[in-house]
Amino acid sequence: MAVPRCATMTNVTSTWTEPSNTATALLLLGRGTDPASERGVDCPGDLPAPSDPDLVARATAAKAALGDRVFVLGHHYQRDEVIQFADVTGDSFKLAQQAAARPDAEFIVFCGVHFMAESADILTKPEQQVILPDLAAGCSMADMAVLGQVETAWERFVDLGIAGDVVPVTYMNSSADIKGFVGRNQGVVCTSSNAKRALTWSFEQGSKVFFLPDQHLGRNTAVLEMGFDLEDCVLYDPHKPGGGLTDDELRDAKMILWRGHCSVHGRFTIDSVREVRERVPGVNVLVHPECRHDVVRAADQVGSTEYIIKALDAAPAGSAWAVGTELNLVRRMALAHPDKQIMFLDRTVCYCSTMNRIDLPHLVWTLEELVAGRVPNVITVDEQTAANARVALDQMLALP
Numbered sequence: 001m002a003v004p005r006c007a008t009m010t011n012v013t014s015t016w017t018e019p020s021n022t023a024t025a026l027l028l029l030g031r032g033t034d035p036a037s038e039r040g041v042d043c044p045g046d047l048p049a050p051s052d053p054d055l056v057a058r059a060t061a062a063k064a065a066l067g068d069r070v071f072v073l074g075h076h077y078q079r080d081e082v083i084q085f086a087d088v089t090g091d092s093f094k095l096a097q098q099a100a101a102r103p104d105a106e107f108i109v110f111c112g113v114h115f116m117a118e119s120a121d122i123l124t125k126p127e128q129q130v131i132l133p134d135l136a137a138g139c140s141m142a143d144m145a146v147l148g149q150v151e152t153a154w155e156r157f158v159d160l161g162i163a164g165d166v167v168p169v170t171y172m173n174s175s176a177d178i179k180g181f182v183g184r185n186q187g188v189v190c191t192s193s194n195a196k197r198a199l200t201w202s203f204e205q206g207s208k209v210f211f212l213p214d215q216h217l218g219r220n221t222a223v224l225e226m227g228f229d230l231e232d233c234v235l236y237d238p239h240k241p242g243g244g245l246t247d248d249e250l251r252d253a254k255m256i257l258w259r260g261h262c263s264v265h266g267r268f269t270i271d272s273v274r275e276v277r278e279r280v281p282g283v284n285v286l287v288h289p290e291c292r293h294d295v296v297r298a299a300d301q302v303g304s305t306e307y308i309i310k311a312l313d314a315a316p317a318g319s320a321w322a323v324g325t326e327l328n329l330v331r332r333m334a335l336a337h338p339d340k341q342i343m344f345l346d347r348t349v350c351y352c353s354t355m356n357r358i359d360l361p362h363l364v365w366t367l368e369e370l371v372a373g374r375v376p377n378v379i380t381v382d383e384q385t386a387a388n389a390r391v392a393l394d395q396m397l398a399l400p
């Protein structure tokens with residue numbers, strides 16, 4: 001499993017201050033094999049060197065040569081060097097919708113991570129090809145829920161006689177296999193924006209929810225938005241026999257949370273919140289619901305990536321914001337709003353290391369391959385899995 005790459009942050013002022021150099025050279029990620037990453041694969045191509053001064057010109061020329069045949073999607077957490085070539089930016093769900101809304105584009109180049117490209121493949125036409133510029137760009141959270149583990153847990157529910165009461169709900173940040181499992185079992189996909197609506201619908205279908213793979217989003221939504229107690233939630237650990245839960249714990253639980261989390265948002269702590277409140281009087285703490293429960297409780301506002309962007313856009317000049325989400329986005333927002341004091345919630349800088357594997361050399365290589373008539377790194381979800389996953393995605397779109 002990949003871990004975030006971190007460095008110590010320098011002083012934060014009213015305008016953005018770059019952190020000091022990272023111990024790990026992020027620009028070099030994605031070249032060669034990284035056995036510690038989710039997929040750990042080597043890029044099959046001959047990547048240009050990161051130091052090539054013509055990378056921007058090469059990407060511009062290749063994209064222009066492809067014209068409307070290519071549509072480039074850029075997730076909010078991508079690096080600036082990649083985002084500048086995105087036709088649209090957004091969170092994972094918005095990007096999947098955008099891909100589906102471009103039926104004429106032959107190639108969807110997805111500058112995000114693997115599960116996002118899978119969702120785009122599920123929602124686009126069969127003749128369209130979805131391309132991930134670096135196959136090693138996975139998501140550590142998505143990899144925390146593997147289909148075999150989830151089926152083992154479900155078999156336990158069946159043996160206990162509770163499976164009929166359980167509605168599976170999976171966060172968008174999960175593999176196509178898990179979305180397919182949820183679709184097969186009459187469940188629903190959710191995003192960080194509609195998790196409450198998904199849970200409300202699920203509790204109308206059954207008396208328990210099996211929430212995958214992000215324990216924090218599940219717990220935060222159930223307790224802070226739906227009025228459940230922490231005691232109503234139990235944590236299923238796939239690495240322990242029986243998930244580490246007794247039969248009675250499973251029978252009594254309302255929320256069975258999968259033991260998964262985001263390596264980036266999971267790093268923010270209650271100490272980060274205390275420290276920034278002492279350092280910046282009057283600061284507004286704004287965090288993503290993938291953060292830990294105590295962090296979300298201590299924050300002033302919580303919301304999805306799109307919510308965070310809108311809140312910062314709408315904030316009055318002179319206001320101060322400590323933001324608990326991925327650094328590339330926070331930095332971009334700070335630079336876009338020099339009249340507001342926008343800072344990273346923690347003193348320790350933290351990128352999504354897998355998202356950062358997609359860099360300009362990979363994008364240039366991908367676009368130039370397409371110009372040359374070769375289609376690299378196509379992400380394909382098999383038909384049966386895609387059909388099942390579409391059931392769970394359609395259920396999400398049909399949520400009241």
Ligand code: SF4
Pocket residue numbers: 077113138139140141142173262263264265326352353354355
């Ligand atoms: S930020 Fe977290 S959830 Fe998003 S891709 Fe990275 S590891 Fe996965």
